[in-house]
Amino acid sequence: MNELIINNINKTYANGVKALDDVSVTITNGMFGLLGPNGAGKSTLMRTIAALQEPDEGSISFNGNDVIKDPSAIRRQLGYLPQEFGVYPKISAYRLLDHLAILKGILDNRERKEQIEALLQQTNLYQDRKKVVSTFSGGMRQRFGIAQALLGDPQLIIVDEPTAGLDPEERNRFHNLLSEIGENIIVLLSTHIVEDVRDLCTRMAIMSEGGLVLEGEPRQLIKDLRGKIWEKAISKDALEAHKAAYTVISTRLFAGETQIHVLSDDDPGQGFQTHEPGLEDVYFSILFDQQSVNC
Numbered sequence: 001m002n003e004l005i006i007n008n009i010n011k012t013y014a015n016g017v018k019a020l021d022d023v024s025v026t027i028t029n030g031m032f033g034l035l036g037p038n039g040a041g042k043s044t045l046m047r048t049i050a051a052l053q054e055p056d057e058g059s060i061s062f063n064g065n066d067v068i069k070d071p072s073a074i075r076r077q078l079g080y081l082p083q084e085f086g087v088y089p090k091i092s093a094y095r096l097l098d099h100l101a102i103l104k105g106i107l108d109n110r111e112r113k114e115q116i117e118a119l120l121q122q123t124n125l126y127q128d129r130k131k132v133v134s135t136f137s138g139g140m141r142q143r144f145g146i147a148q149a150l151l152g153d154p155q156l157i158i159v160d161e162p163t164a165g166l167d168p169e170e171r172n173r174f175h176n177l178l179s180e181i182g183e184n185i186i187v188l189l190s191t192h193i194v195e196d197v198r199d200l201c202t203r204m205a206i207m208s209e210g211g212l213v214l215e216g217e218p219r220q221l222i223k224d225l226r227g228k229i230w231e232k233a234i235s236k237d238a239l240e241a242h243k244a245a246y247t248v249i250s251t252r253l254f255a256g257e258t259q260i261h262v263l264s265d266d267d268p269g270q271g272f273q274t275h276e277p278g279l280e281d282v283y284f285s286i287l288f289d290q291q292s293v294n295c
């Protein structure tokens with residue numbers, strides 16, 4: 001069993017932004033979702049775990065090795081798909097993987113060939129292996145990104161916002177790929193897309209303004225909200241009055257009407273119906289709490 005232990009990590013950038021505020025979490029095998037709005041600090045945390053930047057304070061250990069003192073200990077066991085996998089040289093997918101595999105230290109020719117061919121099959125890119133990566137679609141690039149992250153049999157995979165911009169079919173394909181690999185290693189998925197975490201992750205945390213504000217199993221967190229979410233369709237004009245009177249955690253347009261979700265231990269009456277909570281309700285209720293704390 002792999003174990004990633006993050007202890008009291010803090011990071012303030014030179015411009016004064018506190019991107020990580022005393023973050024502590026322990027993560028073992030399986031898919032772990034890190035959910036949070038843009039700017040919450042997710043990428044900073046991912047880069048810190050990947051030993052690409054140092055925290056100001058705190059410690060990180062992976063399978064007993066100190067990641068900050070000895071970054072090579074995690075780099076050998078890490079596959080990383082960054083938010084911007086920026087460089088796509090004009091060479092074929094096969095040759096780029098071959099090059100990256102050599103950089104990862106897979107020097108035996110036969111072993112490298114076997115691993116690359118298996119990964120191209122697994123990511124459904126084998127038929128496109130001779131195509132130049134810069135001509136790939138967004139979904140193909142993300143699958144290529146996973147193939148390169150899996151080179152060298154890593155024990156920890158970090159994927160930062162992997163499905164942003166993918167169409168539903170590619171997103172589904174990408175989900176299936178991630179869930180296949182997530183059983184025997186740690187897959188850390190950072191995203192602002194609630195459905196990605198709901199569909200894939202056995203454990204999750206929510207990040208807001210640099211801090212981890214909730215951690216648990218998605219199923220349990222949803223269960224904990226049962227009986228506390230109330231729904232009502234209102235006219236747009238009535239929204240402000242409802243916001244003043246109730247804890248409105250989310251609003252969305254549905255068939256021309258504004259649907260609001262309200263958090264309340266008791267039936268608010270006034271035409272509200274009870275609503276079976278989803279992970280969106282967990283997410284929005286915790287973010288609402290955070291905003292109220294900061295007001």
Ligand SMILES: Nc1ncnc2c1ncn2[C@@H]1O[C@H](COP(=O)(O)OP(=O)(O)OP(=O)(O)O)[C@@H](O)[C@H]1O
Pocket residue numbers: 013014015017018019036037038039040041042043044045192
């Ligand atoms: N190199 C940097 N210098 C200064 N501020 C930074 C730097 N990188 C990130 N920040 C700031 O730190 C905060 C956290 O950013 P981060 O990219 O970690 O968040 P995020 O949750 O990944 O958001 P996004 O999904 O938008 O990337 C933001 O306010 C961001 O503007």
